[in-house]
Amino acid sequence: MIIKNAKFYLGGKVVIKDILIEKGKITGIGKFKGEGIDANGLFALPGLIDPHVHLRDPGLTYKEDFHSGTRAALAGGFTTVLDMPNTTPPTTTVKSFKQKQVIAKKKAVCDYGLHFGATKNNFNEVKKAKPNSMKLCMGKTTGNLLVDDVYSILKHFSSFPKEKPLIVHAEDAETLEAIEKMKKGRAEIAEKIAVEKARLLAEQTDRVVYFAHTTTFEAVHLAKIWKKSLVEVAPHYLFLSREKDGKRLGKFSKVYPPLRSEAERRELWGALYFVDSVGSDHAPHTSQDKKKSSAGFPGLETTLALFLNAYNEGKIELPWIINRMAENPAKIFGLNSKGRIGKGYDGDITLVDLKEGWKVSADDFESKCGWTPYEGFTLKGRVKKVFLRGNLVVDDSKVVKEVKGKRVL
Ligand code: DOR
Ligand code: ZN
DSSP, rough: EEEEEEEEEEEEEEEEEEEEEEETHHHHHHHOOOEEEEEEOEEEOOOOOEEOOOOOOOOOOOTOHHHHHHHHHHHTTTTEEEEOOHHHHHHHHHHHHHHHHHHHHHHHEEEEEEEEOOSOOHHHHHHHHSSEEEESSSSSSSSSOBBBBBBHHHHHHHHSSSSOEEEEEEHHHHHHHHHHTTTOSSTTHHHHHHHHHHHHHHHHHTTEEESSEEEEEEHHHHHHHHTEEEEOOOEEEEEEEEIIIIIIHHHGOSSSSSOOOHHHHHHTTTTTGOOOOOOBBBBOOOOHHTTTTTTOOOTTTHHHHHHHHHHHHSSSOHHHHIIIHHHHHHTTOOOOOSSSSSSSSSSOEEEEEEEEOOOOGGOOOOOOOOOOOTTTOOEEEEEEEETTEEEEEETTTTTTOOOOOOOOO
């Protein structure tokens, strides 16, 4: 495969060159003879990596599964996704970890990895399964993966390999409970207390900790006091707010952590320099389930476009997008063949039209959930073609081909 006349960042500069992909790997960058696909007018990004998706498989496959979820990933410009453990059964034992590997191998049409889940007593399972990453929920959310006591948190923090990312959902269970009793919603303080707790425990155990979906400027900075903290942002805390979107979306606005105030949303933009990665936190629920109070938003098919739109509005630079959505996730999770356009890397390329405007409509999406909190938004910047290990899998913004996904984590 030759991608001709691709415009992309190479060593910090924008270049226009051909990209040669052989046997799934990038083998040359320059000028090549022969048939190819013309990328003229499009911008090439490394195939994006989403470190935070909930593909619901097994157990809740009416909401999403490894097939529909990975198709949604491709449509959104992602060539690799890392799946969260709050499925049914949860990915907290050797058995369920293996079971999910079998399912993913059969159904995934982009590359993937699986995060293991921490419980209050699965220390031996973690040791036996030897996962490369683990998720620990300090506050209750979808599923029942709760580790809310300091003893168990500390035990996981000290026994899980120190340099492997331990992902924390930082909302303090006890604080959430108190807030609920006082009928004041899930205030920001539950996150700040949990970030403080996790950060201090990470510092004490000298370990890498990865804070999922940090929602405020202050939370980002509290996390970053410890040098081995990694911080993720999710799009909804940057593009939606309680005041702006809470009313519009009604029950559909429910998400953990909850949408923050408009002032906090704006402030979070000021923290982006310190943020390590973007996770879509693709958490699909059907409309019917949303009406019954399920928490979470789909995100795979809108996240990149929202950031491209922000780029068009002068709010963010392209290198930030490339770094936080490809290079850094690859580095953090040890995906050595991913995240860059360069010789020796996998031939994963996302071609976007930076100027094309389009209207978001869930009817056009691959996700099974059938709705999006961004319905009707007009965005400038669109995924046009995607290559997965040299295969053209998205063309003209539509999934056109399926190749078997490969496990990378
Ligand atoms: O709103 C949420 N939904 N927050 C989470 O942490 C989990 C997610 C889900 O799996 O539905
Ligand atoms: Zn999540």
